[in-house]
Amino acid sequence: MITLMKAVFVFSVLIHFIPNCYAQKGxxxxxxxxxxxxxxxxxxxxxxxxxxxxxxxxxxxxxxxxxxxxxxxxxxxxxxxxxxxxxxxxxxxxxxxxxxxxxxxxxxxxxxxxxxxxxxxxxxxxxxxxxxxxxxxxxxxxxxxxxxxxxxxxxxxxxxxxxxxxxxxCPTGITSDHLSVGTYIIIIFSSFVAVFFIVGIIIQKFVRKKSGKYVVPFVEFWMQLPVLIKAGVLLIVCRGKHVGYEHY
CATH class of the missing domain: 2.70.130.10 (Mannose-6-phosphate receptor binding domain)
Incomplete structure (x- = not known):
């Protein structure tokens, strides 16, 4: 489960960086x-x-x-x-x-x-x-x-x-009713993380009777957070390319 959470977290970090690395589509x-x-x-x-x-x-x-x-x-x-x-x-x-x-x-x-x-x-x-x-x-x-x-x-x-x-x-003037795919993905993952913490804290506190910092689910994982952030950022690569001609 901890391995799964690490993968989810790293992917979430990448998703948050993607909108800054890639141009508008279409x-x-x-x-x-x-x-x-x-x-x-x-x-x-x-x-x-x-x-x-x-x-x-x-x-x-x-x-x-x-x-x-x-x-x-x-x-x-x-x-x-x-x-x-x-x-x-x-x-x-x-x-x-x-x-x-x-x-x-x-x-x-x-x-x-x-x-x-x-x-x-x-x-x-x-x-x-x-x-x-x-x-x-x-x-x-x-x-x-x-x-x-x-x-x-x-x-x-x-x-x-x-x-x-x-x-x-940079593109400007994007209206609120036209959200990009990246924005939708960020909203979904942010909601998932929020639900995970709420449910996890309830289970830790009332079912497993944990207290203090151990009420946080997978507290050992979060203590490794700085290392995971560094690893996630290092995976992000943006490289420029020539734009191909439409007409010759």
Missing amino acids: KCTKVTSCKCAYEDGAIVDLTQLASTDGGARYEDVPGSVATTVYSWNPCTSFTEGTCENVAVCQTTEDLPPNIYTSLGSQESALFTTDDDGKLAIQYSVENQGVLTTTLVTLVCDENSQDSFQVTDEEKLDAKYFLELTSPHA
């Missing part, structure tokens, strides 16, 4: 080029990150090659060099003058999700007969400051992978 339907809505009412909105002065919010972020940098602005088109009215621009600084290449427009913005529910904005543009696609993965982190980076460049295939980590990438 399709996020495009509302604007920087805003989408899930079926349960949750919204991801990057409007507050948009620069409205004609430039990019994230400007000249270095890629894998020092002479190549990238600029991106959510929501609003910007102009940089010969990149006019774009969402993403690549600048190559090998030889003067700089070479500016559009990597997608706001009009082409498409919200995509992978099998894990990780959300991204995909931009596209045709450059000299070659379709260029750029994916900006949106990483939800409510406790971080906004950060933007280049994660991969497949120049021969004209595919570029960028990543935004921001509280603004």
Whole structure:
């Protein structure tokens, strides 16, 4: 029985952490080029990150090659060099003058999700007969400051992978009548634990005539709680993956 309780406890710890490790499930339907809505009412909105002065919010972020940098602005088109009215621009600084290449427009913005529910904005543009696609993965982190980076460049295939980590990438506005599966599981397990303690204390006190700390069922187990918490946390692993393209 004690072994069963250990398994239940560790699983409960994992369940409580899962909502913080995995993105919202389901399709996020495009509302604007920087805003989408899930079926349960949750919204991801990057409007507050948009620069409205004609430039990019994230400007000249270095890629894998020092002479190549990238600029991106959510929501609003910007102009940089010969990149006019774009969402993403690549600048190559090998030889003067700089070479500016559009990597997608706001009009082409498409919200995509992978099998894990990780959300991204995909931009596209045709450059000299070659379709260029750029994916900006949106990483939800409510406790971080906004950060933007280049994660991969497949120049021969004209595919570029960028990543935004921001509280603004987190879904908001979930209504109370649309609870997630994880929330239901937490409610069920919390109810189970509450019933277990109430029934256990009654049995210990009135049937087995225990007193003091021994009125708590499986008191030895709870004394090992810190070790079990550490073991449960170590089992939790969140690893980022590229979001797959819906269109090539």
